[in-house]
Amino acid sequence: MKGFGAQQKSKKKSNKKTKLSKEQIINQAIQFHSQGNIQEAAKYYQYCINQGFNDPKVFSNYGIILQNLGKSQEAEISYRKAIELKPDFANAHSNLGNILRDLGKLQDAELSYRKAIEVKPDFANAHSNLGVLLTDLGKSQEAEISYRKAIEIKPDYGDAHYNLGNILRDLGKLKEAFDCYLKAIDINPKLSIIYGSITRFLKNSDLSQLNKLKLKNILNILLERNDVSHNKLFKTFNFLYRNELIYYLEKLDSDFSNTNLLVNKKVIINALKKITIKDIRLEKLLTNTRKYLCNKITKNKEEISYSELQLIIALGEQCFLNEYVYYLTEEEKATLKIIIKRCQDNELSESNISILSCYCPLYKLLDQIPSLTSFNSSDQSFKELIELQITEPLKEIELSKNIKKLGSIKDDISQKVKSQYEENPYPRWRYGSHQTNQKISIIQAINNDINPNYIRQNIDNNQLKVLIAGCGTGQHILDTQRYKNTQITGIDLSVSSLSYAQRKINELGIDNVELIQMDILEVGLLKERFDIIESSGVLHHMNDPLKGLQALLSVLKSNGFLILGLYSELARQNIIEARNYINSKKLQANEDNIRNFRQKVISGELNNLNSLKNGGDFYSLSECRDLCFHAQEHRFTINQLAETLKSNELKFLGFLLPKPVKSLYKQYFPEDKKQINLQNWAKFEEKYPNTFAGMYQFWVSKGE
Ligand SMILES: C[S@@+](CC[C@H](N)C(=O)[O-])C[C@H]1O[C@@H](n2cnc3c(N)ncnc32)[C@H](O)[C@@H]1O
Structure with a gap:
């Protein structure tokens, strides 16, 4: 690249380009960066580095860009160079902490944040970042102290209030957590991540502990917005x-x-x-x-x-x-x-x-x-x-009309399942939250899910390929928008579900997703291999779930990760009873039959099925059909899961469960620090059969 000349304007005055000084070029790069012109900023930073400008700011800032591009290793090198040039560069230490956290190197990340704080004790950002890290490490009390320190230094630090809210929620201090969320909104109403979080918080909390007036206010706000999942x-x-x-x-x-x-x-x-x-x-x-x-x-x-x-x-x-x-x-x-x-x-x-x-x-x-x-x-x-x-x-x-199709849907059960979801795309939803900023690396996302276990980076962190197998109407796709730097392929049998998803994706301006109508059994036709595969609530609706799993594994990279959602035999006892009743009466899954069946449950005529009324899926047609009238349903025990994982050489990484459940598990099995012993979990489920009422959801990896 040639040297950077002066701007166009000066060209008019003279043909000679005025050469910018080193400082001017660096300032220009930083200015582009702060204006959000990442391409230009990256170009300038690269130029500075190529020219041998040994400026720590350049390396640290360029690291941020590399990190956002998913080039973690390169970002780490860049931050380390900045630190080499200026060992007391607090920002660089904190940025290095961020990348190490992204890479799953949690202990090293902690050291970096602590170093940043050591050289700059009033560095609010580093205190808050350290809090996030300590949360990952399960050190909740220490995390709370870090957030409080960040807030003490910078009382209007919206992110820190939000993070403190998360940790207090996990610690069961609901009232305080709620106040922190509200404070964060008060400080920064544009912090969009918080609206989705507070919606989930409200769904999972004992509301009687919270101030009613504040609850009314926030409900009002959330109902006026169109970026939260109102059903929650x-x-x-x-x-x-x-x-x-x-x-x-x-x-x-x-x-x-x-x-x-x-x-x-x-x-x-x-x-x-x-x-x-x-x-x-x-x-x-x-x-x-x-x-x-x-x-x-x-x-x-x-x-x-x-x-x-x-x-x-x-x-x-x-x-x-x-x-x-x-x-x-x-x-x-x-x-x-x-x-x-x-x-x-x-x-x-x-x-x-x-x-x-x-x-x-x-x-x-x-x-x-x-x-x-x-x-x-x-x-x-x-x-x-x-x-x-x-x-x-x-x-x-x-x-x-424009949804891409691949292969053919030949399997008898796949055809039946397809026709169910063509008639009743699942689930119907109007609005949802999806992260446009504050995206996280996939490794970080997995670590959040499998906590207290955690994995280190072992996948190439350039643009990652994600497959959502059985993406339905697109809510699942919204969840994957929290990942940084991904290209997503969503496949499903049902074109009406995919069209629903496509409309929502278009409305939300999501541009990293391709939707294809096809059977999981033919996933090889994609002629691609994926870093991540997600399939929630799908394989148990196939004729042979194992065949489905093996098809998916055939397109998962050798160092890839898979998340599955599968029905639990123990948690679905009432559904089994409902299905038996429906089968015995030979009820076809049509709208009238579903309505009449519900009416019988509601009126008490089928009082053995009363518990259906407690489940959310009873209250819409597609969900009730999915729940009780499904064309195909397999259920599993944890022991069966363990065997399947073993025979397919998959490593269990952890269940997705609310924090209080994991804390309860810890009381029973304190020695299972990573909470990945499936035999223990089987015992736990026996004791608490509703633990997996919302399915077994868990991450696995191929091999070790
Ligand atoms: C219960 S829905 C779950 C949708 C989505 N994963 C979610 O959590 O919102 C199951 C979806 O899996 C799809 N599906 C079932 N069997 C499939 C198969 N063999 N190939 C592709 N998709 C399938 C269905 O069409 C349906 O949309």
Whole structure:
């Protein structure tokens, strides 16, 4: 590369390029870097290094760029060079700590952070980084001290408050953790990672320990955002508003003039639009409300008020979310026909359309009522309903035409499973959180999952190839966005699931994913090998899960990692009973049968299946189908898992489980420091059979 000349402007004045000084070039590089112009910054830093400018800032900053590009080894060299040039360069020590942590060299990373703090005791960033590292090492109390120190030095350090929140959560100090999260939001509302974290925190916490007013405020905020997974907020919503909603809905039973009371509660209306309601009492009341409103519109005695219309729209969105799982009477079916007929006779109105949306997604009515697409309304909520129920599904149909296909789906079970997920893509979701910044290395992500075990870097850290086998509707893809520097391939049998995923990916601007319709059995057709393979809730739906596993292993690099999610035999005893009932009655998996089955469980007729009501998957059609009516389901014991791993030369790295479960395990098996002894886990599961109610989810690696 030639020397850097002066800018264009000076060219006009004279043809001679003014040579920039060494300092100017370095400053220019740093300026590009701080402006986010990484390409130019990298070019300048490289130039400085090639020119032999032995400036520690250059090496340290260039290391950051290399690290973000996933070039960990090169980044480490660059940081070490910076330190060699300036042994008391605190930033470089701290940056070196970050890369060593990324590489899984946790003890070395700790030393680097401590060195950074030694040379610069008031270095808040290093204290906070050390806290993160100590958390990885399971030294929670020490981590807490580090975060508190960082905050003492820099009280408005949003990240440190957030990290402190995480550690306090893990230590079971829920109230304090909650306050830390809120403080972090207060300081830096743009810290997007926190909204997803606080949503998960609320899902897993005992809410009675938290301040109700603060809970209401944050729920409000989260429901207004479109970057969190609102379904995780059901528990919070129910805790705060269940009684109020029951009160309003019961009031409606006697007098619809009270609708405005309910509609004025924006948080409740937002929740109806975004959170699948998973509560029998509320479901019954909402089902009744729908019936009364339908009846009222059909009789057309009085005009529908603005408030009633808003309630119907919210109900329409709720029913779309739960895929019309609510029970409906023959009378309602007859009244719906009347409303459809009216619409066909040009009596299209917001109320007629909205009430139909409570019983069937509107796009499915386009054949019967083609004029639906041209109906105009100035009502914002109504427009959003049309977007949700017509525009988006049509977009998916359009996208489905361009989803790449590979091979053929020949296996009998694969065909049945495909048709299930074509009819009911799983799961239906509206919004979710995905990390656009603060991405972490895959090794770091695995280490977070398998803690207290940890692995060291053994994969090439340039762009990593990730395969999501059975990616469904894309929620799983969102989770993998936390990884730095990856190219993701998602495969699935169901083109409607893939189109759903594609629409969401497009909306979110995610550009590192390719989706392909194909059977796992033919994964070799991808003609690629992957560093990471993820398959959650999939292999147990194959005719022969072992064949599926071996197909996946055939495309996993020899130093790659695999994460699996598989059903537990012990945790699914109630599901086995439900499946036995469904088989004995020869119930086909269609919408009416699923609704009727649910109705029997809800009414208590099948009271041996009462526990189904406690599981979240009971409350939407695709989930209930997946739960009880699946075309194929295998379940496993931990001993079977152990044998399968052994015979396929896979090394067990650890389960994904909430911290309190791992702490409990530690009490029983303190000698199993890494928590990877499957025989112990089998004993633990016997004692706590619900431990893996959400599947066995675990990482393995090939070989040693
Ligand atoms: C229960 S869903 C899980 C989806 C996703 N992993 C998640 O966690 O959200 C199972 C998915 O696996 C897909 N699947 C099942 N068997 C498959 C096979 N043989 N090949 C490819 N995909 C398969 C289904 O089509 C379905 O979308």
